[in-house]
Amino acid sequence: MITLEVRGCQPVSPGFARVTLGGPGIRDLAPGGADQAVRLFFLREGQSELRMPTASNERWMAQVLLMPKASRPWVRNLTIRSLRPAERELDIEFALHGGSPMTSWVRRVRPGDPAGVFALGSMHRPPEHARGHVLVGDESALPAILAILDSDPNPPPTEVFVEVATARDIRPLSTPPGVRVHWLSRDGESVRPGVRALEAVRGAELPAGPLYAWVAGESRLATTVRRHLVGDRGVPKRDVTFCGYWRLGRSAPG
Numbered sequence: 320m321i322t323l324e325v326r327g328c329q330p331v332s333p334g335f336a337r338v339t340l341g342g343p344g345i346r347d348l349a350p351g352g353a354d355q356a357v358r359l360f361f362l363r364e365g366q367s368e369l370r371m372p373t374a375s376n377e378r379w380m381a382q383v384l385l386m387p388k389a390s391r392p393w394v395r396n397l398t399i400r401s402l403r404p405a406e407r408e409l410d411i412e413f414a415l416h417g418g419s420p421m422t423s424w425v426r427r428v429r430p431g432d433p434a435g436v437f438a439l440g441s442m443h444r445p446p447e448h449a450r451g452h453v454l455v456g457d458e459s460a461l462p463a464i465l466a467i468l469d470s471d472p473n474p475p476p477t478e479v480f481v482e483v484a485t486a487r488d489i490r491p492l493s494t495p496p497g498v499r500v501h502w503l504s505r506d507g508e509s510v511r512p513g514v515r516a517l518e519a520v521r522g523a524e525l526p527a528g529p530l531y532a533w534v535a536g537e538s539r540l541a542t543t544v545r546r547h548l549v550g551d552r553g554v555p556k557r558d559v560t561f562c563g564y565w566r567l568g569r570s571a572p573g
């Protein structure tokens with residue numbers, strides 16, 4: 320359990336903001352893989368003091384839930400977009416949406432505000448035998464996809480499918496040869512998040528195999544893309560990493 324402070328918050332595009340956290344506690348955060356995630360603890364509206372759980376094992380959630388709501392922090396899963404141990408800083412990129420607890424915190428955050436992290440592991444583990452990679456995600460997974468792309472300057476042929484809420488969230492990326500990024504946007508259409516990315520993967524020509532795929536985002540996107548890759552494209556289950564990052568209509572626990 321590491322308590323840090325907000326160093327700054329910058330808009331990236333209309334739907335994204337980057338928050339920099341820093342402090343001496345960064346030295347206790349061992350780099351843990353391309354898409355390393357953390358539990359982020361942050362203040363509820365009106366709170367001035369961050370009460371962190373003390374258990375550095377899964378008992379922390381019980382500790383949080385036992386706190387009275389008035390002093391309990393919010394907790395959400397986020398990806399470390401970049402870690403700069405020498406500067407004792409890390410960046411997290413937030414996909415902003417509605418007035419959710421996480422989005423509201425990002426909109427009101429100020430330098431000096433406290434925030435806590437509990438390091439989780441990473442999921443991106445391409446096997447040696449993979450000759451092509453496929454990365455698929457919605458806006459919640461864009462920070463992880465960017466971190467994965469940054470981690471390998473010399474990747475095998477890679478097809479990347481990223482769905483964002485609006486075309487204004489599409490960013491220019493400089494990627495190594497062999498990496499093709501397909502941006503999909505919902506642009507105000509009342510289509511379920513993840514459907515555009517799923518359609519694009521279904522219609523795509525993927526690199527020659529053996530393939531490794533990493534899929535994350537709204538829970539149905541993760542499970543349906545995996546089912547398609549395994550059932551229709553013959554990718555072995557063990558070579559597909561998938562994770563439901565959030566669930567439509569449900570708040571994250573904590």
Ligand SMILES: Cc1cc2nc3c(=O)[nH]c(=O)nc-3n(C[C@H](O)[C@H](O)[C@H](O)COP(=O)(O)OP(=O)(O)OC[C@H]3O[C@@H](n4cnc5c(N)ncnc54)[C@H](O)[C@@H]3O)c2cc1C
Pocket residue numbers: 356395396397398399411412413414415416419420421422458459460462463512562563564565566567568569570571572
């Ligand atoms: C390992 C891991 C890494 C993650 N990394 C990141 C990251 O780097 N950046 C990031 O922004 N998110 C990331 N997420 C997803 C993030 O934890 C969830 O989106 C979380 O639910 C956001 O909390 P909230 O307070 O905004 O919304 P909640 O209180 O959890 O939900 C409120 C409402 O918003 C909806 N909702 C939740 N998330 C989204 C979304 N992204 N878009 C639209 N509607 C949504 C819910 O269905 C619900 O109806 C990650 C998740 C995991 C598991």
